[in-house]
Amino acid sequence: MNLKNYPRPFYAINQFCQPQCTELAGRSFYFDMDGGYDYELKVLTGDTCEWNIAGEEPKKAVYECLKGDDTTYMFDFDIVGAEPRQNFFFCIDLEQSLVTLVRCYIGRNPKFPLLVASEYDFGAIRVEGQPLPKKRHCLTGEMMGTTVEWHWNITMFTQHNYYSPAYYRITWPQYSSAEGSISPNFEVLAASDEISQYVKIKDKMYLYCLTEEMMERELGDSSPFRSNNMIFLQNYDRMYHVGRTFGSIMMDGKVVPCRTMFGSFGNPVRLEYNWLTAENPFTV
Amino acid sequence: MNSMYGGVYIPNLANDAKQYGIGEYRFAHNYEFAGKTFKICADGKEYTLHFCCEHGVEFNGEKTEWECEKLEKTMYFVRFGANCAAIDLENGLATLVLDGEEKPVLGVIDGYEPKEKQAICTDDMVGTFVRWVFGVNRYVNHDYCAPGKIRSAWARHTVHIGGGRSFRDGWQPTDADYVEEDAVEVKLGGAYYLVIVDAKMPEGEGYVAPADVKKLVLLEDYDRCMTVGCAFGSEGGPIMMAGYAMFLN
Incomplete structure (x- = not known):
């Protein structure tokens, strides 16, 4: 066969997608956060x-x-029971x-209620017998200039250009199946540039975070994608990433998670010079 | 891969990770087995794998080191010393590939009663022609041409020659690059196959795999189209690998 x-x-x-890892089962963490609210995770x-803000009941x-x-x-x-929906994404760095x-929230923008809003908080993990580190993961410009091709499935790959601390842009060649599956949504936009944030985790490892915000503002319910927040944990040592989406999608005319x-x-x-240097129409 | 713009070098994190060779896309090590013991029964024999910690294992009482890559929710590939195993915790199957043994051990983990056991393939995979991509421009083409036979062709290194171009850009193997190898293919159930290749590395310079690899063992998932495995026999030690599939026919 x-x-x-x-x-x-x-x-x-x-x-x-790499498989779910269950090796943290049985472990507990105390996260000392710079934002003022510490978190416990069991x-x-x-x-x-189970998780909770320190001093509160576990959920x-x-x-x-x-x-x-x-x-x-x-x-x-x-977050169980949150309406509108909320999502917590921890990047736990045991090294x-x-x-x-x-922290991602839906429903904060009255004009665009499906837009995902994100808050970033950095902290240290308490380890018995060791002082709390003073270093932190941090927002970074180190990814600027990176162009990379990501292979998502046996037929689809896309090409990313991380060129600005606030945006990225995406393309694909015609022989990628992205041409048929996602291109119609982009063809009606002025450009593929989209809102992004970049966090350095360590040498050659970054969190790359994007929100389909321009698409939601420009296309609304005429696009199946309704403001997904995508977080990629990118490993440039091994050249792969893992990640997740949190947002909404249109299915049979209805908005579903x-x-x-x-x-x-x-x-x-290697990408075309003209595409790499084209103006971002969404910025001044 | 940095590029030059107006006389200024622009850094680019994307790179060919050549220090890892065919081990580039190896997944993060998985430590879920640390502290666990598996008793495996096959053909009246018993084998014990006791994972003492995140790095040490005892196999039938002998200490060695281990590493594990997880391929799916309940499917693992473990290398311990010069041996390896596919461990399927959903069905309780452990397929051992032991150094010096000609055939794999088709075992059942103590405590499980599998509905269906693993089996040596006959022509189950014949007709499959797949490229396993283990890293940037590092792949092997596997043509399952007959039962127990694979035609293999390894990629050759690209060499940057400046101006954004590489020697062998777009290079594809020709018939002359293929070698026929003996293989044992084990059907593990569902989309999973364990493929054990008696590797005959191609002669000549410039291939991406070390020339002294003797055995290639790949746990292949034809649902998600990913593989994890190990190349054995190379002087540099076993090379744990992971990669994705591109179908060629």
Whole structure:
């Protein structure tokens, strides 16, 4: 049998997602956060945890965890019962005893209620017998100038240009299946530039965060994608990333939650000079 | 890969990670087995794998080191010393590939009663022609041409020659680059196969895999189209790998 024809389900950006990691089960963490509210996290099982702001009652959640390298984890869960929806994304760095928390909220913008708003908080992990580190993960401009091709599934790859501390832009060649699957949404936009944030975790490891904000502002319900926040834990030592989406999508005319775990394999790519240097029409 | 713009070098984090060779895309090590013990039964024999900590393991009482890559929710590839195993915790199957043994050990983990056992493939994979990409421009083409036979071609290194161009840009293997190798293919159930290749590395310079690799063991998932595995026999030691599939026919 030609296993190309194995009866697999439809995959989009989730085919090359690495599997859920359950090795934190049984561990507890105290996150000393610069934002003023410390967090406690108790990982109960391979997919459940309890979390709370220090001093408050623990709340249960179902989590997802992927590894960016041997000691760096993305640990992600939706807040149970939150309406509109909320999501907490922790980047737990056991090598440096550091943590980054990205809190994502839907419903904060009265004009664009599906827009995902993000808050970033940096902190350190308390480890018995060791002083709290003074260093932090931090917002960075170090990724500026990076062009990279990401392979998401057996037919789809996209090319990213991280050129500004506030934006990125995306393209793909015609022989990528992105041409048929996602290009119609971009063709009606003035450009593919989209709102981004960049966080340095360590040498060659970054959190790259984007929100489909321009798409939501410009297209609204004429696009199936409704302001997803995507966080990539990018490993430029090994050239792959893991990540997740949090947002909404249109399905049969209705807005439904969109939560996808994803991953992809990368390689350097040479892109057209004119595209790389084209003006971003969404900025002054 | 830095580029020059107006006489200024612009840094670019994307790189070819050549220090890792065919091990570039190796997933993060998985430590879920640390502290666990598996008793594995096959053909009246018993094998014990006791994962003492995150790095040390005892196999039938002998101490060695181990590393593990997780391929799916309950599917793992473990290398311990010069041996390796595919461990399927959903069905309780452990398939051992032991150094010096000709055939894999098709075992069951003590405490499980699998509905279906793993089995040596006959022509299950024949007709499959896949490229496994293990890193930037580092891949092997596997043509499952007959039961127990694979035609293999490794990629050759690209060499940057300046001006943004590389020697061998767009290079593709020709018939002359293929070698026929003996292989044992084990069907593990569902989309999973364990492929053990008696590696015959191509002669000549410039191939991306070390010339002294003797055995390639790949745990392949044809649903998600990813693989994890190990190349054994090279002087530099075993090379743990991971990669993704591109179908060539």
